[in-house]
Amino acid sequence: MLLRYITRRTLIGFVQLFCLVIAVFFLIRLLPADPVSRLVGLNSSPEAYEQAARQLGLHRSLFDQLGIYLGLNPEIAQGLLQGSLGTSWATGSSVGSEITTFLPVTLQLITLAFILAFVISIPVGMLGALNPGKAADKGIFVYSLFAGSQPEFWWGLLFVYVFYFQLGWAPAPLGQLSPMTFPPEPVTGFMLIDTLIAGEPAKFFEALHHLMMPVITLAFILSGPIIKMVRQNMVRALQSDFVLYANLIGLPGKRVARYALRAAMGPSMTLIGILYGFMLSGAVLVESVFSLGGIGQYAIRSVLAFDYPAIQGVVLVITAISLIVYLALDLIHAAIDPRIAY
């Protein structure tokens, strides 16, 4: 049963990704941008322009280009079917390998931010749900509305001003390590893991120190919707029949709250998944404030350079990860809440 569900979801996911690839491919090319002149400069000779267009494969028809991108003509160039995301027009290296260096930075950042946001939000949301209508509940409600509607890049800058410039607690917002530190051998791409593998605890703590401000900034923004959701689901769980029953048979309040929390976490998983998928690209502004060099910054660079294969690759990878996260969280949902079966 479970296996069939996973297979079905995966198949739907592939169809969705295929449609997405086609849609993005044509969407980019329908827009009135000229990537060739961006590459060779506006004052280049017609011959140089022609040659550059030929090198990028733009002299072929749109459908031929799509075929090559999908990997239907492997004799001309490797495509998606061969597991290649193409070659970046701006740097000339493979998009796939570029994304594998940038993606872990973002994943590390948002995963830590989610964990922190969750650790804060669950007790706060429960506090609100257990005291409905009281002052604490109202305060929590206003906070969650506020945090969820804030310009995160501005808060990032504000934190830089206060904690770096004024107090000196945080390092300069110049990347994952300070510019003078030699980065460890990239094994997994995750800085925190790589420093440990290299056996350099000093660098591990340095990386953690550099991650502190961006993670706090993102966790602050994320805590808004997460608190709201925990509170809402908790209120709903507290009103359900099994909680009424648990209260009637005289179970201690703390234990009932624990049962209710478990039931409330299930539906929360779906929203967490959506938020996580959203954050993969939503972290771009925070990444750029702290110059972390994540997938978002790679996207900015590619977009501003009109680097079509890179743009397509980023969109494809981000969407694919979101779909995987949705599936994984739906499965976790089923595991947490025994009432659900697929």
Place this chain on the structure above:
Amino acid sequence: MAAATQELMPEQATYIPPAHRADWLMRIGVSIVTLVIFLAIFGPYIGPYDPTRTTIRIAVPPPGFTEMPRLFWAWIDGTLDHPPHWMGTDANGYDIFSRVIAAPRTDLKIALLANILSLIAGIFFGLVAGYWRNWSTELLIRVSDVLQSFPVFIMAMVLVALAGRSATNIIIALAFVYTPIYLRLTRAEVLSQTSRGFVEAARAMGNSELSIAMRHVLPNSLTPALIQSSVTIGFAILLTAGLSFVGAGVRPPTPEWGLMISTGANQIVLGEWWPSVFPGLAISLTVFGFAVLGNALERRYERG
């Protein structure tokens, strides 16, 4: 517990305030939104300086709180050689106060127009997809699903950067990104409305399907999309500012909050906080205002 109490003591058990009474939070939301609309109309004219022209005074910090009254009276008396820079000037010499209050013209215009466009498109397609259910409208929903699975910020950035950095293109890009949301909301509401008695009654009286859809189902299905739009306007302002921040938004010297924050971002590590802090404060309050308003409308709608 609450469900049980309600069953035992129906009606008068809990006091529900009448729907027309606004709570204080909603008042805050309405005040902020009103102020922003006022500034969008008059902002560019009431600032002491031209928001798109530099002054010769570069990176002047804002006056301290204690100094403000004295400066104000000196300004009224005409003993100052130039109007005070209430929020200082930035690295190019722009008066920040004039630009902060002129920016709603740009930000709100983009957010509002993008919202109206996506509302119209979303409601239209939502009505069609919800009322006439066949393979073509099914396809429409699938297409909208694919659009909704796009990473929003990157898509908006791609559309604006490749189509050209103008306010019009930002409006179109945002409308494109937000249409699927309204489509879903409207379609869901249409689906629930069409199963109700009044639709059958209208049909029994001999109305055509088109007239039932337009005159009976549509007016009853607008509310969720309209409520959502208050929240979406706020998020559209955030997105517009974010686009400017990464260099894919409106061009300088257009007064726009995100662009102003971005201009000041390089100086903030050097301690010049004012070029970024004031426009950011404006965004922070504005988006909060729209979120509060949207939330209040939502609660009011749920209460009926």
